Amino acid sequence: MPADLRTRVGHLDLPSPILTASGCAGTGRELAQFTDVARLGAVITKSVTLEPRAGNPSPRMAETPSGLLSSVGLQGPGLDGFLQRDLPWLLSRGARAFVSVAGHTTREYGELSSRLSDSAGVTALEVNLGCPDAAAAGRPFALDAAAAGAVVASVRGSARYDIPVFAKLSPEVTDIVAVARACVAAGADGLSMINTLPGMAIDPVTFRPALAGLSGGLSGPAIRPIAVRAVWMVSEALPDVPIIGCGGVRTGRDALEFLLAGASMVAVGTVLFHDPSACSRIQRELEEELAARGVDRVSDVVGRAHKTDVYATERRSWM
Amino acid sequence: MAGNDREGGVAPVQVRGTVLTVRRVDAYVAMTVVAPAIATRFRPGQFIAIAVGGQQSGMLARRTFSVHDVRPDHGGTVEFVFLPREPGAQWLADCRARDVLDVVGPLGRPFPLPRDPASCLLLGVGAGAPPLFALAARLTERQSATDFLLGAESADRVFGALTARRTGRSAVIATADGSLGARGSVVDMLPTVLQQARTDVIFASAPVAVLRSVCAMAGRYGIPVQALVSEPAMTCGTGLCMGCVLPAVGNDGITRMVRACVDGPVFRGDLIRWDDVGTIPFDALGAPGWKPRPGAANGAADGAVTEGRSHAG
Numbered sequence: 001m002p003a004d005l006r007t008r009v010g011h012l013d014l015p016s017p018i019l020t021a022s023g024c025a026g027t028g029r030e031l032a033q034f035t036d037v038a039r040l041g042a043v044i045t046k047s048v049t050l051e052p053r054a055g056n057p058s059p060r061m062a063e064t065p066s067g068l069l070s071s072v073g074l075q076g077p078g079l080d081g082f083l084q085r086d087l088p089w090l091l092s093r094g095a096r097a098f099v100s101v102a103g104h105t106t107r108e109y110g111e112l113s114s115r116l117s118d119s120a121g122v123t124a125l126e127v128n129l130g131c132p133d134a135a136a137a138g139r140p141f142a143l144d145a146a147a148a149g150a151v152v153a154s155v156r157g158s159a160r161y162d163i164p165v166f167a168k169l170s171p172e173v174t175d176i177v178a179v180a181r182a183c184v185a186a187g188a189d190g191l192s193m194i195n196t197l198p199g200m201a202i203d204p205v206t207f208r209p210a211l212a213g214l215s216g217g218l219s220g221p222a223i224r225p226i227a228v229r230a231v232w233m234v235s236e237a238l239p240d241v242p243i244i245g246c247g248g249v250r251t252g253r254d255a256l257e258f259l260l261a262g263a264s265m266v267a268v269g270t271v272l273f274h275d276p277s278a279c280s281r282i283q284r285e286l287e288e289e290l291a292a293r294g295v296d297r298v299s300d301v302v303g304r305a306h307k308t309d310v311y312a313t314e315r316r317s318w319m
Numbered sequence: 320m321a322g323n324d325r326e327g328g329v330a331p332v333q334v335r336g337t338v339l340t341v342r343r344v345d346a347y348v349a350m351t352v353v354a355p356a357i358a359t360r361f362r363p364g365q366f367i368a369i370a371v372g373g374q375q376s377g378m379l380a381r382r383t384f385s386v387h388d389v390r391p392d393h394g395g396t397v398e399f400v401f402l403p404r405e406p407g408a409q410w411l412a413d414c415r416a417r418d419v420l421d422v423v424g425p426l427g428r429p430f431p432l433p434r435d436p437a438s439c440l441l442l443g444v445g446a447g448a449p450p451l452f453a454l455a456a457r458l459t460e461r462q463s464a465t466d467f468l469l470g471a472e473s474a475d476r477v478f479g480a481l482t483a484r485r486t487g488r489s490a491v492i493a494t495a496d497g498s499l500g501a502r503g504s505v506v507d508m509l510p511t512v513l514q515q516a517r518t519d520v521i522f523a524s525a526p527v528a529v530l531r532s533v534c535a536m537a538g539r540y541g542i543p544v545q546a547l548v549s550e551p552a553m554t555c556g557t558g559l560c561m562g563c564v565l566p567a568v569g570n571d572g573i574t575r576m577v578r579a580c581v582d583g584p585v586f587r588g589d590l591i592r593w594d595d596v597g598t599i600p601f602d603a604l605g606a607p608g609w610k611p612r613p614g615a616a617n618g619a620a621d622g623a624v625t626e627g628r629s630h631a632g
Binding site: 023024025026030031033034051052053054055056057058059060061063065066067068070072075076078212220221250270271272273274275276277 | 330331333370375376377378379380381421423551552554555557558559560561562563564565575576581596597598599603604605606609611
């Protein structure tokens with residue numbers, strides 16, 4: 001019998017712990033051609049900005065070993081376009097929308113959150129802290145615990161009380177636990193990790209950087225161990241805070257790894273570019289992986305890697 | 320998404336396709352894959368996206384290829400043609416009959432076909448030429464005349480010269496080194512060909528630099544161009560990654576960054592801002608110089624650059 005994937009986080013009741021990572025599912029329409037979006041835990045949307053954005057020049061993507069460098073630059077229709085077209089479409093298909101918000105000032109984040117709260121159908125908010133902070137010479141919010149906390153406080157203060165707020169953390173910090181604590185102290189209901197790592201590739205044919213934006217964010221299976229460690233460390237320090245684990249998830253086994261490290265939900269990102277039906281496949285594989293280990297409910301494995309004593313006594317029966 | 324076929328219900332599929340044949344054609348590799356679901360849905364100009372490197376591949380970007388032709392044998396086969404230059408394409412070229420590939424398709428907006436018989440010029444450069452032959456067959460079925468203008472650096476890079484000569488009303492070939500046909504580029508030959516063939520519409524598949532010149536010249540003659548773009552390179556092919564954008568003017572006069580994979584790869588030539596490909600024009604929707612017009616429905620239709628299928632000629 002396949003394991004029960006239903007996931008409860010706070011008052012959210014999701015049919016599955018598998019989500020799409022922000023910026024990797026298009027508007028949802030592109031993905032829906034290959035995957036039933038209603039059966040996913042949720043669709044984390046592309047980051048929504050107040051105004052439309054044209055993004056960065058191309059080339060925006062470069063393939064690296066088991067990874068992808070990207071610098072899309074938050075191209076999107078802006079909040080109005082999102083509310084008029086993209087959000088209603090997701091709802092019409094029965095998908096749950098975790099709306100990712102992005103801005104350059106804490107006020108922009110606040111305004112986005114308040115206007116999103118006014119429209120029906122936002123299941124949760126994810127705060128993209130990877131954007132450059134206009135007040136700190138373009139340094140991303142996520143690199144500074146105080147700046148990240150200020151943004152989260154602004155979002156939490158503007159969003160409706162019953163919409164959970166997840167803060168998306170960057171691994172590019174000395175102490176990710178400190179940033180996590182600051183976000184939780186500022187009111188984050190959960191955390192999402194990790195965002196991309198900065199990277200660069202140079203084209204040996206043109207002798208120029210492969211991306212028009214020179215450097216980009218590295219994602220994909222190449223960064224999975226970094227993500228697992230981040231989830232592990234934050235989960236160890238803040239065991240009661242729900243975590244969305246994200247970074248190079250390719251198979252049900254990878255998803256299980258994140259769950260064991262302490263994530264209650266797992267987002268699939270770059271791998272969707274490689275396999276647009278990856279989410280459905282990963283859900284099926286996760287069910288099988290759990291069933292093969294005699295686990296009935298996915299919630300039973302969340303954070304299990306931290307509990308060495310329980311593992312030791314039960315290991316024999318699993319094998 | 321006007322003009323996007325997915326709205327019309329012809330959705331792409333993801334299938335496991337068995338390789339039927341792999342053969343060398345001059346500098347190119349031509350591969351045939353059994354994929355009935357793609358073959359039956361295909362229309363000329365559309366492309367497929369293939370995962371390379373096997374199940375645990377470190378190469379995450381799909382390789383995209385314009386479909387050369389589909390055939391009804393084995394339930395439906397899809398043939399595509401490529402240069403085995405980079406590691407992913409080399410991996411594909413090393414596949415053998417009976418290997419199984421993960422293929423997504425058919426993707427993108429096909430070539431619009433003229434409603435009435437027309438004099439059509441099919442212009443292809445290098446690896447851009449293959450998709451023109453399925454189009455030529457469809458045009459011929461509809462009593463349109465087809466003239467070919469093919470170009471490449473050298474003779475071994477000219478794809479389909481023989482087919483063009485056999486099936487086209489006329490075929491002009493130009494190579495940079497003069498090893499086949501005239502010495503020069505297709506752009507040099509274009510004015511003569513346009514006049515001799517009394518061309519009504521140009522279907523072009525070439526590098527952006529050539530498409531820019533072709534569209535500029537066709538504009539002077541008042542001839543519409545349907546241009547199939549192959550740059551910027553696609554990463555997913557399905558519209559998810561937002562990697563393959565280029566600036567296009569919508570029917571409302573607003574420039575948007577549109578995705579070649581879902582809004583193209585075939586675009587009306589006069590709507591692409593060729594000089595600005597690879598940049599974000601200052602006045603594009605959401606660019607630094609863009610100002611929302613009061614009361615205007617900004618960005619109301621992201622894909623409004625492409626029109627209905629019957630507006631070609």
